[in-house]
Amino acid sequence: MRFRRKERLEPRAPLGLKLAAIAGLLFLHVPLGFIILYAFNTDDKSFRFPPPGLTLKWFAVAWEREDIWESLGLSLRVATMATLIALILGTLAAAAIYRSRFFGREALSLLIILPIALPGIITGISLRSAFHLANIPFSFWTIVIGHATFCVVVVYNNVIARFRRTAYSQIEASMDLGANGFQTFRYVVLPNIATALLAGGMLAFALSFDEVIVTTLTAGQQSTLPIWMLTELVRPRQRPVTNVVAVFVIAVTFIPILMAYYLTRETHETAGPGR
Amino acid sequence: MVESEVPAVSFTNVHRHFGMVRAVDGVSFDIVDGEFFSILGPSGSGKTTCLRLIAGFDQPTAGRIMIHGQTTRGVPPYERDVNTVFQDYALFPHMTVMDNVAYGLMVKKVAKADQRRRALEMLEMVKLADMGGRKPAQLSGGQRQRVALARALINRPRVLLLDEPLGALDLKLRQQMQIELKALQRQVGITFIYVTHDQEEALIMSDRIAVFNVGRIEQIGTPGEIYERPATAFVAGFVGVSNLLTGEIAARITGSNTAFSVRPEKIRLAEPGNPAPEGSCTAEGEIHNVVYLGAASRYVVALDGGGELIVIEQNLNKSAAQVAASLGQRVRLAWDRRHNQPLADGEPGP
Structure with missing residues (x-):
């Protein structure tokens, strides 16, 4: 009786709730495990459990496939370009919304954020018909524009949150001490928003890298890596190669998201004082 | 230049x-x-x-x-x-x-x-x-x-x-x-x-x-x-504490109804009926609030015929108990006429 967890202030969760939580997490993450497992499968036609044997040969096969390299190259170029556009436009938009008070400011802020809330299929269809109407042929750039719509949002959100925690008087102090607009941006604004830019950029990159819906509707004959995987899944040939690529995609998107998480978390703790 | x-x-x-x-x-x-x-x-x-x-x-x-x-x-x-x-x-x-x-x-x-x-x-x-x-x-x-x-x-x-x-x-x-x-x-x-x-x-x-x-x-x-x-x-x-006197109350003290201010530390407390020196303004009333501030005390005096004046006096000879006991006493207030500061019209400060 006397030792009944006196120090524990919060009530303990009942066993049923704990089991449900564990089951939920397993449901979310076990399929990922299977994807990785079947990348090593010796059977190339069907996925049986347990796999008849494990092999590394599919990594070698994937390495030899020209079409994978092409799709990967396209995906990386699209993601890089979309992220670059998002960094510039997102930062400028955030600066304008933070800096000035004008009629329709809140509405504009909502319009910038809207593409991420809008279903990808709507973004995709509307862009597709817009390109048609404007007689723009599908190309690398139409994919980039499609991706930039939602990439801008993540950068914008990250940067404006940082701006709101930054005292505007810092910018005035810099100007007061003799720094012109460019110097103030370089020495005061940029260091203040650097980690927000990095985090926003990484998230934007990850979002772009695994996007399927908007890409399907805005790409012509080219296929990005996710599109390549989608088409590969319906062909029952060398199926583990798809899994090998999936493992790669998990790595490429997971690492930046994790880093973005740690970067923004760290600045949450240090940005408070010193104002 | x-x-x-x-x-x-x-x-x-x-x-x-x-x-x-x-x-x-x-x-x-x-x-x-x-x-x-x-x-x-x-x-x-x-x-x-x-x-x-x-x-x-x-x-x-x-x-x-x-x-x-x-x-x-x-x-x-x-x-x-x-x-x-x-x-x-x-x-x-x-x-x-x-x-x-x-x-x-x-x-x-x-x-x-x-x-x-x-x-x-x-x-x-x-x-x-x-x-x-x-x-x-x-x-x-x-x-x-x-x-x-x-x-x-x-x-x-x-x-x-x-x-x-x-x-x-x-x-x-x-x-x-x-x-x-x-x-x-x-x-x-x-x-x-x-x-x-x-x-x-x-x-x-x-x-x-x-x-x-x-x-x-x-x-x-x-x-x-x-x-x-x-x-x-x-x-x-x-800026600081001031007594503001206007209209009739000002007229009763100075004979003119021009508004004026007088600082509380310029006003002396005396027994009622005490003669005041030449060139003084005077008023009589009753102390209806006292605050002991340590080095000084603050008195609020309700004047006969309306209005009140704040007086701040150094505690030269008075103990805290004497200060407290002065509540309700009748007093005569006197101050040098030169401390009256005539004011332009305007809203009083806080």
Whole structure:
């Protein structure tokens, strides 16, 4: 009786709730495990459990496939370009919304954020018909524009949150001490928003890298890596190669998201004082 | 013209309106080179707006602002020979104390070695020479305040603007910094323009004070003039405690119904019917409130025939018990007629 967890202030969760939580997490993450497992499968036609044997040969096969390299190259170029556009436009938009008070400011802020809330299929269809109407042929750039719509949002959100925690008087102090607009941006604004830019950029990159819906509707004959995987899944040939690529995609998107998480978390703790 | 005759800062009929709000409403004044000039007023009186107009963060709607005889029209903040100590200090959190102080030299591309040497000199002046490697977050409020001061002085401006720089400090530290700031101003010999809502602070430090109310100047003068000879009811009420007498009550005491103020410490308490010296104003009444303040006591006397006067008297011979016992006693009040300060019409201050 006397030792009944006196120090524990919060009530303990009942066993049923704990089991449900564990089951939920397993449901979310076990399929990922299977994807990785079947990348090593010796059977190339069907996925049986347990796999008849494990092999590394599919990594070698994937390495030899020209079409994978092409799709990967396209995906990386699209993601890089979309992220670059998002960094510039997102930062400028955030600066304008933070800096000035004008009629329709809140509405504009909502319009910038809207593409991420809008279903990808709507973004995709509307862009597709817009390109048609404007007689723009599908190309690398139409994919980039499609991706930039939602990439801008993540950068914008990250940067404006940082701006709101930054005292505007810092910018005035810099100007007061003799720094012109460019110097103030370089020495005061940029260091203040650097980690927000990095985090926003990484998230934007990850979002772009695994996007399927908007890409399907805005790409012509080219296929990005996710599109390549989608088409590969319906062909029952060398199926583990798809899994090998999936493992790669998990790595490429997971690492930046994790880093973005740690970067923004760290600045949450240090940005408070010193104002 | 001799250089020193040119005002450090000169306002000529300056207006700054934000929509319908007249934050600065037709203000003119000259600040003498090298003086400690305070802009005193309640919040919303336009004092910070004036400072921002001088710094160049804001532009006047109308009127002319000159800094050392040169127009400020179209001159951006980074080309003005003034520097600012901000209310929130506005230190750069990602830079060390040393880099913060050296910032003004760094953006002017002064040689690295000179930057370091002069930043160190500044840090020595504000007694923070060994703190150069720290980040602002690692300093106390008072230390951050000194860093902000060192940073603003490193460009050797001819005018230093201070926007309630002591507002965030506790009382003891504030009093210490008031003395240090004043000493520093004498040492560097440049014009200080000091914005504050604290009338005591303004009286302690200033050579001259401009009292602001709703975007206009109520009075400009030395601390003595402002305190002893308040020009308006607002100044009398805002700077120190004042008794304000108007209309009939004023007429019963002075024979004229011109409004006037009299400071509570100028009034003496005496037994009823005691003769008052020649040239005195007198009134009789009953003490209906007493507060013992330690060094002095404050009495509120209800006058016969209406009105009341606050009297502050040093506790020269009276004990706390005697002070308390005086509640309800009838007294005669007397003060030198010369302490009556006739007032222009206006709303009384808080």
